[in-house]
Amino acid sequence: MKKVLVTGGLGFIGSHTSVELVNKGYQIIIVDNLSNSKIEVHDKLEQITSKQITFHDIDLTDREAVARIFHENEIESIIHFAAFKAVGESVDKPLDYYRNNIDSLINLLEMCDSHNINKFVFSSSCTVYGQPDKLPVTESFPKMQAESPYGNTKQICEEIIEDFSKSKKRFKAISLRYFNPAGAHESGLIGELPLGVPNNLVPFITQTGAGLRDKLNVFGGDYNTHDGTCIRDFIHVVDLAIAHISALEYAEKMEENYDFFNLGTGKGYSVIEVVKSFEKVSGLSLNYQIVGRRSGDIEQIYADTSKAKERLGWVAELDLDSMMESAWRWQKNLQ
Numbered sequence: 001m002k003k004v005l006v007t008g009g010l011g012f013i014g015s016h017t018s019v020e021l022v023n024k025g026y027q028i029i030i031v032d033n034l035s036n037s038k039i040e041v042h043d044k045l046e047q048i049t050s051k052q053i054t055f056h057d058i059d060l061t062d063r064e065a066v067a068r069i070f071h072e073n074e075i076e077s078i079i080h081f082a083a084f085k086a087v088g089e090s091v092d093k094p095l096d097y098y099r100n101n102i103d104s105l106i107n108l109l110e111m112c113d114s115h116n117i118n119k120f121v122f123s124s125s126c127t128v129y130g131q132p133d134k135l136p137v138t139e140s141f142p143k144m145q146a147e148s149p150y151g152n153t154k155q156i157c158e159e160i161i162e163d164f165s166k167s168k169k170r171f172k173a174i175s176l177r178y179f180n181p182a183g184a185h186e187s188g189l190i191g192e193l194p195l196g197v198p199n200n201l202v203p204f205i206t207q208t209g210a211g212l213r214d215k216l217n218v219f220g221g222d223y224n225t226h227d228g229t230c231i232r233d234f235i236h237v238v239d240l241a242i243a244h245i246s247a248l249e250y251a252e253k254m255e256e257n258y259d260f261f262n263l264g265t266g267k268g269y270s271v272i273e274v275v276k277s278f279e280k281v282s283g284l285s286l287n288y289q290i291v292g293r294r295s296g297d298i299e300q301i302y303a304d305t306s307k308a309k310e311r312l313g314w315v316a317e318l319d320l321d322s323m324m325e326s327a328w329r330w331q332k333n334l335q
């Protein structure tokens, strides 16, 4: 049986997508070097799906190791999640980010070339848009100068994939531009792993709720938004996971060699609305304070998701409360 290679499949979004793929009957092979995940996630995936899942601890920048995986398996398509993703860290260690994120991609595309693999789905990000002039953001908005080496790796990777797809007649590639993934699997067994200080708002909130952090600093209360705080398009990680299956199915029939889609709910929530949702579902009162703006933060962004709806037949279904509820269940299970 032909298989889907899921790179970074033990990470936050990759693990949720692995569950949805297995539940849909796909056979998957996970590759992950555990640089930002734990081997226990593999057990949890098998527990949730009641299936055995093949896993290889391999660094995708290791060309020979990658070649071995493709030599030993009949891989039909690839969903490529594996990357370093911490914006701040990428500013301090740009070369690590370029080496990891770009070399991994090139190694995989070389395998697509030599093994005739024609379906490729890539994890991109709404960071490619910067602060857009108009909202919601459609895919036709121009890409802006990246604000960090991390963001730049996403832009460069999209360009590499597009160029490669032009050179291969049957190759079909899709970049998925995620807005702000949040939440966790309903089982509470997998979620976003808190390695170090969270970069994202939701794990910071749940850790503060759990008493692991003193308080949440809300950066900026004087933005031009309804309550003065920044607005983002939070999307449930399970909705996001399902979109990858829609993308794989679309790659089967798409005419273009390369396409890209926004994945969000199409609705923006302010930081304060996210805090209030957490307080509602947890019954707790969160210790937070509004402090000065943080450099590099954009005021607001949310997606126009009509292209994904029309072509992928996909829409996000889960709301903010369900993101906060599942994230809170996951946080409590971690303790």
Ligand code: NAD
Residues within 6 Å of the ligand: 007, 008, 009, 010, 011, 012, 013, 014, 031, 032, 033, 034, 035, 036, 037, 058, 059, 060, 061, 080, 081, 082, 083, 084, 085, 100, 104, 123, 124, 125, 126, 178, 179, 180, 181, 200
């Ligand atoms: P994550 O860190 O939880 O998962 C990435 C996984 O890839 C980790 O398990 C890590 O160990 C693995 N990995 C990294 N480099 C590797 C390598 N060289 N070889 C093998 N495995 C490697 O991140 P995530 O939140 O699940 O993000 C998945 C993808 O989505 C990333 O490409 C990220 O840039 C992108 N993305 C994430 C967000 C977000 O907010 N989480 C937003 C937009 C885009």
